[in-house]
Amino acid sequence: MxxxxxxxxxxxxxxxxxxxxxxxxxxxxxxxxxxxxxxxxxxxxxxxxxxxxxxxxxxxxxxxxxxxxxxxxxxxxxxxxxxxxxxxxxxxxxxxxxxxxxxxxxxxxxxxxxxxxxxxxxxxxxxxxxxxxxxxxxxxxxxxxxxxxxxxxxxxxxxxxxxxxxxxxxxxxxxxxxxxxxxxxxxxxxxxxxxxxxxxxxxxxxxxxxxxxxxxxxxxxxxxxxxxxxxxxxxxxxxxxxxxxxxxxxxxxxxxxxxxxxxxxxxxxxxxxxxxxxxxxMNPRETTAGKAFHCDVKEPAALFVFKMANEQHLGEVSMIKVLGGTISEGQDMINPRNGNKERISQLFVVNGKNREKVDKVVAGDIVITIKLKEIRTNDSLMDPKVSDAGFKPIVYPEAIFTTAVKAAASTDDEKLGSVLQDMHRTDPTIIAGLSRELRQLILQCQGEYHMNTIKWYLENVHKLNVVFYSPKIPYRETITKSAKADYRHKKQSGGSGQFGEVHLMVQPYTEGYKDPTDFPVRGKEEHTLSWGGKLIFANCIVGGSIDARFMPAILKGIMERLEEGPLTGSYARDIIVYVYDGKMHPVDSNEISFKLAGRHAFSDAFKNAGPKIMEPIYDLAVRIPEDMMGACMTDLQGRRAIIMGMDSDGKYQIIKAKVPLAEMDRYSTSLSSITSGRGTFSMKYAEYSQVPSDVQTKLLKEYEESLKEEE
Ligand SMILES: Nc1nc2c(ncn2[C@@H]2O[C@H](COP(=O)(O)OP(=O)(O)OP(=O)(O)O)[C@@H](O)[C@H]2O)c(=O)[nH]1
Ligand SMILES: [Mg+2]
The missing domain is CATH 3.40.50.300 (P-loop containing nucleotide triphosphate hydrolases)
Known part of the structure; x- marks a missing residue:
């Protein structure tokens, strides 16, 4: 050619x-x-x-x-x-x-x-x-x-x-x-x-x-x-x-x-x-270092990978646009993302699945290449002279649809995870990852139809049968008032026994909280929790009722319970624990005993401290045609949304609201059907807030039932 x-x-x-x-x-x-x-x-x-x-x-x-x-x-x-x-x-x-x-x-x-x-x-x-x-x-x-x-x-x-x-x-x-x-x-x-x-x-x-x-x-x-x-x-x-x-x-x-x-x-x-x-x-393209790069054959060689695909008989294919100079077979280029050298092995001019080999392409052309070592969408390959920065990346639309997914046969779960990671390479709007907190594989994409397309590939190409289901909501647990509890852990079994007793008080953590006056607070540790919120651990022991060396074990026991909250097994947060008394045994006391005593005392106090489930609230912006406002508002009200304001944008209205994540399952599908596909929305995490009491009752019941099922 x-x-x-x-x-x-x-x-x-x-x-x-x-x-x-x-x-x-x-x-x-x-x-x-x-x-x-x-x-x-x-x-x-x-x-x-x-x-x-x-x-x-x-x-x-x-x-x-x-x-x-x-x-x-x-x-x-x-x-x-x-x-x-x-x-x-x-x-x-x-x-x-x-x-x-x-x-x-x-x-x-x-x-x-x-x-x-x-x-x-x-x-x-x-x-x-x-x-x-x-x-x-x-x-x-x-x-x-x-x-x-x-x-x-x-x-x-x-x-x-x-x-x-x-x-x-x-x-x-x-x-x-x-x-x-x-x-x-x-x-x-x-x-x-x-x-x-x-x-x-x-x-x-x-x-x-x-x-x-x-x-x-x-x-x-x-x-x-x-x-x-x-x-x-x-x-x-x-x-x-x-x-x-x-x-x-x-x-x-x-x-x-x-x-x-x-x-x-x-x-x-x-x-x-x-x-x-x-x-x-065309206007010059900008590099990530802010340099303008003119699409000209006289410029140093440069190309941009705007899409990857998996093709039958060819394997992984990179669609590239040459943005400077000339690219020839056998040419060495640098990937500024990782500094790797990549050799251009073959270049093809294509028409769908038909292809024709060419040895050279000039700035401005769009072709495909194969057999690059380690390449991703949005990578640039540059002449070594200008390899300090690549081109600005394509910004993909944010995910609007979230689902949990699992393999029909649990032995396939690992394979499913890695196939989805692979799919992300060819379609960056497919985002999948295991949520440690939810213990679910979460898939995010551009809508229900996109999800069904992913399903088609999983079933027909990768021979994986999958089930899509609702993602869990990352609830949090906290308390609303203070409460005390004691717990004695004692075990006598032949030889050496186990003994630890802990008296503690829990109190909600808020900015500018006040310590109680019933006992002196001798030392305090502030822990920022990886799932958000705080734990303050206060040592209020007087007269050596518990040795200082057992305090870390008590903290550990409490931490374990925070990770699996007493109400629904969700993370707990924003709590102050005052350990103010306890008992030891000269022979049988050890770390494990205090860990268990701390854990149980905390759990008991927590349950009496007006415990509350908190749910994630998102800032939602919905953009819809004016005449669809009514239907959209009614739908949002059914989702416990609080309307924060309204803006107009040409023929469109933008509704701003705060909504609980729990009410937003498959929202993109509903919005699309309410607005005949015209509505769009974006969502961003805002804060945690207490769930209404009817929701709390329902969640507690669900958790109890799930525990029974596990037994
Ligand atoms: N009568 C008539 N039918 C057309 C014309 N152009 C396309 N079609 C028909 O419209 C249908 C859709 O055509 P496509 O070419 O697949 O449309 P597309 O925009 O590529 O569709 P997607 O990529 O799936 O969004 C097919 O049945 C075509 O035969 C036209 O000019 N006249
Ligand atoms: Mg088409």
């Missing part, structure tokens, strides 16, 4: 609404570029992009695919992203790696929740966006209404570059406001017939052309001057203006078609080549 130079490369990410036609568009672009000679379809399960078994089973895109096509001797790299929000990890990777996002809109549906999701990720990555309004061959396609919605959601910089003449069955023609021509396509695609704009469209076309040229001129002073001088811009000037506006995100052009029938595809490719920026025209 020819080596393409930086200016001959365009990188686009196909993002947009679920099922709006991204994969079909990718397939059509390959067909138009003669990279394939037979066009597959998602319905026939034979597209180049959706080639994985899970994608064939479900007829949706689950993972991003890398494709490429050719137009006028330019190479267009295409990253076909999934549309469903559960796969946002890959959407984010694609918009970060590409230079322009082509955001498809289904003209029957306008702006959908998944359209907004794609937009949000493109905006976060500061990626240029070109809209492609698709599916205009449907009788209920509505171009004008979709444009209205797009302006409403994404602002006035949404700029019509093409509009359809005859939507619905038989759709074949569009007015192109940049070329000021009518393009008439054959069913199946190919180059369109270029016709004059019909008289009845002239006024509308002129008006929209003016708006386009004005928006194009706005991004650049020289163009603005030309525009004032000549009252218009040439085609080349308009292209330049739109390109600058794309880079600065001050113009979002809209093209249109019906990609299933090839309508609009060749012109979109021409637009990508002539108007979208080549990689060297």
């Amino acid at each position: 020819k080596i393409f130079q930086t200016e001959e490369i365009r990188n686009v990410a196909l993002i947009g609404a679920a099922k709006s036609g991204k994969t079909t568009l990718g397939e059509s672009m390959l067909f138009e570029g003669k990279v394939i000679n037979r066009k597959g379809s998602v319905d026939d399960k034979n597209t180049v992009s959706d080639y994985r078994q899970i994608e064939l089973d479900r007829q949706i895109s689950v993972h991003a695919s890398l494709l490429h096509t050719i137009h006028e001797d330019h190479k267009i790299n295409i990253l076909d992203a999934p549309g469903f929000s559960d796969f946002s990890g890959d959407i984010v990777a694609c918009v970060n790696a590409a230079d322009t996002a082509i955001l498809t809109v289904n003209s029957q549906a306008g702006v959908e929740a998944t359209t907004e999701n794609a937009w949000r990720h493109a905006a976060a990555a500061e990626a240029p966006v070109v809209f492609f309004m698709n599916q205009l061959d449907h009788n209920n396609a509505n171009f004008d209404e979709s444009i209205r919605q797009m302006k409403d959601y994404f602002g006035d910089k949404v700029t019509v570059v093409q509009y359809p003449v005859n939507t619905g069955e038989g759709f074949d023609s569009v007015i192109d406001l940049m070329l000021m021509k009518m393009l008439k396509y054959k069913q199946g695609g190919g180059e369109p017939e270029v016709l004059d704009i019909p008289a009845e469209e002239a006024d509308k076309a002129d008006k929209l052309h003016r708006a386009l040229v004005e928006n194009a001129a706005e991004g650049d002073e020289a163009l603005m001057e030309k525009y004032f001088e000549n009252d218009t811009l040439s085609l080349e000037e308009t292209r330049t203006g739109v390109r600058l506006g794309l880079i600065t995100r001050t113009i979002y052009p809209v093209l249109c078609g019906a990609v299933k029938h090839g309508i609009g595809v060749s012109r979109l490719m021409e637009f990508i080549v002539h108007t979208c920026p080549s990689p060297d025209k």
